[in-house]
Amino acid sequence: MTAPHAEQLTFDGFASPKRRRTSAAKTPAADRPIAQIVLDVQATHLGRTFDYLIDERQSEAVQPGVMVRVRFGGRRVNGIVWNRVATSETAASSLRFIERVLTPAPLVSASMREDITLIADAYGGTRANILRFAVPPRVASVDQEQRVASGRERSTPFGSAQDVRGVQGHSTQGYRLYDAHEQHKQARDTGFARIRQSYDGAERLRDALEGSGFASFVVDAMPGAQQWARDLTWMMMTAMLAGKSAVVVLPTSREVEDLARTLTTCGLRQFAPDQATHGQYQGDFVVLDGGSVPPAERYRAYVAVASGQVRCAIGARSAMYAPVEGPALFAIVDDLAYQNMDGFMPYPNARGVLRLRAKAHGGVFVSFANVRSPISQWETNGAGDPSVVRETPTSGFSSAIRPLPAVVKDASPWIRWLNRDELARLADPSIGARVPHTAVRILTDALATGPVLLSIPADGITQALSCARCHRQARCPRCTGPLEQVVEHAVKHPGVGGGALGSGPAPREATSGGIRCRWCGVAIVNWTCPGCGNDRLRVVRVGAAGTARELAGLFRGVPIVVSSHSQPRGVVETIAATPQIVIATPGCEPRVAAVSGGPSPNGLGEYRAVAILDAWTSLYAPGVDARCDALAAWMRAMALCAPRSRGGQGLLIGETDPVIARSLMLWDSSLLASREIEEREETGLPPVVAAACVWGRRDVVMHALADIGVLTGDWSVVNDLPAVLGPVPIPQPATISARELDGTADRVKAVVRVAQSHRAELAIRLRTVVSRHVAAREPGELRFRLDPKDLI
Secondary structure (H helix, E strand, O other), rough: OOOOOOOOOOOOOOOOOOOOOOOOOOOOOOOOOOEEEEEEOHHHHHHEEEEEEEHHHHHOOOOOOEEEEEEEEOOEEEEEEEEEEOOOOOHHHHHHOOOOOOOOOOOHHHHHHHHHHHHHHHHHHHHHHHHHOOOOOHHHHHHHHHHHHHOOOOOOOOOOOHHHHHHHHHHHHHHHHHHHHHHHHHHHHHHHHHHHEEOHHHHHHHHHHHHOOOOEEEEEEOOOOHHHHHHHEEEEEEEEHHOEEEEEEOOHHHHHHHHHHHHHHHHOOOOOEEEHHHEEEEOOEOOOOOOOOOHHHHHHHHHHHHOOOOEEEEHHHHHHHHHOOOOEEEEEEEEOHHHOOOOOOOOHHHHHHHHHHHHHOEEEEEEEOOOOHHHHHHHHOOOOOOOOOEEEOOOOOOEEEEHOOOOOHHHHHEEEEEOHHHHOHHHHHHHHOOOOHHHHHHHHHHHOOOEEEEEEEOOEEEEEEOOOOOOEOHHHHHHOOOOEEEEOOEOOOOOOOOOOOOOOOOEEEOOOOOOOOOOOOEOOOOOOOOOOOOOOEEEEEEEOOHHHHHHHHHOOOOOOEOOOOOOOOOOOEOOOOOOOOOEEEOOOOOOOOOOOOOOOOOOOEEEOOEEOOHHHHHHHHOOHHHHHHHHHHHHHHHHEEEHHHHHEEEEOOOOOHHHHHHHHHOOOOOHHHHHHHHHHHHHHHOOEEEEEEEEEEEHHHHHHHHHHHOOOOOOHHOOHHHHHHHHEOOOOOOOOHHHOOOOOOOOEEEEEEHHHHHHHHHHHHHHEEEEEEEEOOOOOEEEEOOOOOOOO
């Protein structure tokens, strides 16, 4: 019989054996001992909750929404407690206990959990997919800060005056908050006076921001340097003073900085340590950005919103998951930007997510941009009747708020289109030059009083096919998609190129053999141009380089600044308001420093003239949103120019689609957006129909298309057109390894089109097919994306 305190003997010089630590016995909680947890496991077929036991000692801490750590398989993973229940369908012998509670308070509230479920269903993903984006990586030191600060009283200057005054009574803090509240009210009222004089329907927008119930708006931005930031600040302050929260998603960190600067100018404070409260974090808004903010600051900002310390969040794409509660303003700026779509499964789009959340919260959705996207135009096509537009989880009827024409005319620069016809009318001898003499003269005059901006296409070379006679882009007669050359049968053609299309490498003439559509993959035989009847194609190389060297010879002695991601200096943030030439690619335009005592009403500097070079490149961009993207880039640059009342000049140099030119000159993007909707109704392209891209190995893709019912049956035809475009061969992924090459050699993509009324069902069917494919461990890649930015 073993002695009660017997120890194993050891030899001299050897360490004594360590006693095994015996874990304390665990007892299931008396009340609802089962926790349903969404684990951080991204596999589609595991997109459900898993049941775990709650120890009685952890019962108070394990609340829905907290982050916990559990064992799953042979490893430890984190998860969010989704619910607590009394019983489980899993056998009792298979249930494990939660190992650790990681957060002191819920990170994901009940309404946020509902939002995550709706987003996952809308885009065909799982809740774990969305949680990976929505909840930033945990930082333990921030959780410790929350434990220390949990008992402190917090206050905000937003809400009714009585509520603000009553937070701190008659203390110094209370009077300070009351003064801030009055300052914000004055800024709101001053802003509305400006908005009412500028926009048609300003009262409807204000009533929705201050009232209750869901409302959706598409707002066309006014021209002017940072004018969009001032108008958006008014919307945010109006909503917050009405007791609502505000979430704003912007394209890049540059726009985030612009909006944060404008909010600070209007008296709002960014969430940061406050010296008056001995270093405690205080503020009115947070920057919730995954790229430009350190991990600890991002997690601290998320916790501040989740705990109710701050009710306003701005940022790039990741800000769409700001955990606000109750009715709120959900706004997106420039919803056309490609940055709005996430690059990971299920590829949610910020515009759709914000509108979905606004409807779920009974809040207000605002799409705010210089250029209306096709989806925004489609939503406003109801002519005031919401029943005309089909409601989907991510879209529906929206009211249009447009600037008044007279105000737009005064606020925008005088924009001229210098194409071949206009230059011939002016008898300009330099027709065909990249910068004609007329433009040189206008820019030289503008340089006498300040800086001049020249916007050039983004660096990089792409290829497009066009008619060799009239230079019209070659399109597929079946689906209007752009054409590509599969096998090159081309010879140099010295007599074609340059001219009105601009400088650069001479295009090459190509035969029509080996040509196919980049959307539907159909082979093109005996192609003829619908414009002139010509049957010869040519390859056009689209790109821009060496602009600074060319302009140095035209404007001798003038300083030249180049701002582009591909340049050694990179993006130039700010320039002085002195005579100089700025060459910038879209999105990299420097801001002009404020001029003391200058004429600009918002205190910002302005360009004296803005010129768009190489407008002809817009004729050959292959994307489905190519024309809208071109107009958005041009209007973004033109908005930095001084208005015509202060001598501002805008130039559009080169050939382009007349609808784009007219929309720019009149500052009315609805002209192009309306044309886009008309053409997409004829060709069956989104947003008139719902679309999804499905890609992977050919046999797997075709089997998936058959399973979801788009090859045969009721879904095989939409608007009298085939539901499937393709499949089209696509390149191998950049991260492919040698061992995967054999299995993914035949990689294709297909476009699935269904009626908008079937969009929600399409997402569920695609998720089911992928889940079944992954669970069965079938070989081959299979992925999908709903509402793609592009079909290529």
